[in-house]
Amino acid sequence: MFALTPSLQFSLMMVVIVGGALLSAVPIMVMLERKGSAWMQRRVGPNRVGPFGMLQPLSDALKFVFKEENVPTAANKFLFHLAPLLAVLPPILAFSIIPIAGRVHLFGEWHPVQISGMNVSILFLLAISSLHVFSVLIAGWSSNNKFSLMGALRASSQMISYEIAIGLCLVSMVLTYESLDLREIVKFQEAGSAFPVWGFLMQPLAFLIMWICAFAETNRLPFDLPEGETELVAGYHTEYSGLKFALFFLGEYAAMILISAFLSILFLGGFNVPFVSETTLLASFQNLGFNLSIASLFTSLAQTAAFVSKILFFMLVFIWIRWTLPRFRYDQLMDLGWRVLLPLSVFNVIVTLLVTFFLRGGAL
Amino acid sequence: MMNPSLLQFILAVLMIASSLVVVFHKNPVANAMALMSTLFFSAFMYVSMQSYFIGAIQILIYAGAVAVLFVFIVMLLDLDSDQSKESYFGMPFVLSAILATAAFAFFSVLILKGGLVESISQNSEAAMSAKGISNHFVSKHMLAFQLTGFLILSAILGAVFFGRYQNKALRGEK
Numbered sequence: 183m184f185a186l187t188p189s190l191q192f193s194l195m196m197v198v199i200v201g202g203a204l205l206s207a208v209p210i211m212v213m214l215e216r217k218g219s220a221w222m223q224r225r226v227g228p229n230r231v232g233p234f235g236m237l238q239p240l241s242d243a244l245k246f247v248f249k250e251e252n253v254p255t256a257a258n259k260f261l262f263h264l265a266p267l268l269a270v271l272p273p274i275l276a277f278s279i280i281p282i283a284g285r286v287h288l289f290g291e292w293h294p295v296q297i298s299g300m301n302v303s304i305l306f307l308l309a310i311s312s313l314h315v316f317s318v319l320i321a322g323w324s325s326n327n328k329f330s331l332m333g334a335l336r337a338s339s340q341m342i343s344y345e346i347a348i349g350l351c352l353v354s355m356v357l358t359y360e361s362l363d364l365r366e367i368v369k370f371q372e373a374g375s376a377f378p379v380w381g382f383l384m385q386p387l388a389f390l391i392m393w394i395c396a397f398a399e400t401n402r403l404p405f406d407l408p409e410g411e412t413e414l415v416a417g418y419h420t421e422y423s424g425l426k427f428a429l430f431f432l433g434e435y436a437a438m439i440l441i442s443a444f445l446s447i448l449f450l451g452g453f454n455v456p457f458v459s460e461t462t463l464l465a466s467f468q469n470l471g472f473n474l475s476i477a478s479l480f481t482s483l484a485q486t487a488a489f490v491s492k493i494l495f496f497m498l499v500f501i502w503i504r505w506t507l508p509r510f511r512y513d514q515l516m517d518l519g520w521r522v523l524l525p526l527s528v529f530n531v532i533v534t535l536l537v538t539f540f541l542r543g544g545a546l
Numbered sequence: 547m548m549n550p551s552l553l554q555f556i557l558a559v560l561m562i563a564s565s566l567v568v569v570f571h572k573n574p575v576a577n578a579m580a581l582m583s584t585l586f587f588s589a590f591m592y593v594s595m596q597s598y599f600i601g602a603i604q605i606l607i608y609a610g611a612v613a614v615l616f617v618f619i620v621m622l623l624d625l626d627s628d629q630s631k632e633s634y635f636g637m638p639f640v641l642s643a644i645l646a647t648a649a650f651a652f653f654s655v656l657i658l659k660g661g662l663v664e665s666i667s668q669n670s671e672a673a674m675s676a677k678g679i680s681n682h683f684v685s686k687h688m689l690a691f692q693l694t695g696f697l698i699l700s701a702i703l704g705a706v707f708f709g710r711y712q713n714k715a716l717r718g719e720k
Binding site for chain 1: 573575576579582589598599602603605606609610611614615617618621622675676
């Protein structure tokens with residue numbers, strides 16, 4: 183029924199590579215977070231399991247698997263089991279349209295290095311990641327626990343409020359790039375001359391607003407009120423234990439990686455290697471004596487390295503901010519979202535509209 | 547006219563099943579969740595017809611924002627599952643049944659008469675892209691577009707009015 187065309191083969195290969203990389207990046211990030219927090223607080227951090235405690239994530243995973251799972255008797259069983267799945271699914275699904283690198287020449291054809299592409303991938307990404315709210319809401323409600331419900335309500339109102347500012351920033355970014363396709367947005371930022379035209383140079387205000395909103399969207403400190411330990415025990419996942427809790431954990435970190443990837447595509451040029459364009463890279467690898475396939479493979483590897491290091495930058499800032507700033511009060515959080523970020527992003531959209539209008543000659 | 551594929555049949559069945567859950571399940575949260583999945587499947591239906599833009603917008607606005615607000619409000623009000631659905635087959639049920647049948651008959655007649663599906667599939671090239679849709683909005687359907695904007699604005703004003711009015715009443719009682 184289905185023909186296994188070269189492009190389909192390549193897509194399947196990318197599913198394995200990207201999925202594997204994403205899932206194995208999560209334990210590494212957890213380890214980095216624990217070590218980083220330890221260094222910031224002048225502690226040693228985990229150092230017992232393996233050399234320098236590097237095998238700690240492995241033992242954590244084993245612990246999650248073997249821990250007893252506790253389902254509250256008064257919980258809504260179906261939704262209680264569904265919520266952790268919904269926490270993991272959207273961020274991983276959304277990774278299918280993230281462009282990882284440029285093009286690679288395999289099986290006698292050029293393939294864009296990403297699982298699948300579409301012409302409205304920004305909207306797809308926004309749509310899929312807006313489904314993340316449901317896992318939090320369902321988890322909080324189905325646990326039949328007052329703390330969980332409070333956490334869920336806080337989380338959903340926070341995520342909905344900050345999504346508006348993110349959406350408006352995206353409007354101004356789309357106006358700047360004149361495309362809804364993430365790959366074309368990355369292409370736009372490719373080094374043409376000596377100076378890279380990266381998003382944060384063209385839209386510094388949108389960059390700042392989206393960066394702040396990224397913290398609120400992923401429920402990270404200083405906006406982690408849905409899980410505020412001192413008030414709500416653990417918020418919406420209070421009643422979860424064992425592997426189900428691990429799934430929430432996985433979903434949270436996958437969402438952080440996703441939004442870091444999104445920020446680096448929009449503002450830091452995505453997979454573009456700074457100051458070098460894709461054709462120059464490819465040509466220089468070919469000059470070293472490699473054939474077209476190998477040279478394009480090396481080019482995309484270099485681009486992937488650039489992309490991963492940009493993601494890593496945002497992840498490190500996530501960790502750094504978490505262990506630096508105290509938690510906001512709830513009214514402060516809502517004030518910041520509705521009275522500061524929303525008007526600022528509306529202002530940014532209007533300015534962007536005017537600037538693009540006049541840059542195009544002021545005619546329709 | 548294109549023949550529907552197997553995937554579209556499965557999606558249609560899932561859509562109808564989850565919309566039945568919306569109407570007949572006793573638990574308000576389950577109703578709202580089923581509404582979400584109905585919207586989600588309809589978005590997939592659009593995607594299966596190559597209309598990525600409409601599909602993405604459907605998930606973004608309806609499943610991602612409107613349905614979330616429904617769930618949120620149901621949870622906030624803590625609706626009791628028993629009392630909300632006591633009179634199932636009362637006047638509202640009869641009225642909505644009549645309306646639904648009328649709408650179904652209307653669309654069946656339109657489709658059976660032919661022409662509607664053809665005109666839609668002719669425009670599908672334009673419907674696929676964001677540019678095509680926005681061109682339609684600012685040229686052919688400008689008036690409807692603006693009127694919808696006014697409708698939404700008046701709804702916002704109404705909501706603000708009711709919100710302020712209720713707060714004042716609460717303050718007056720105190």
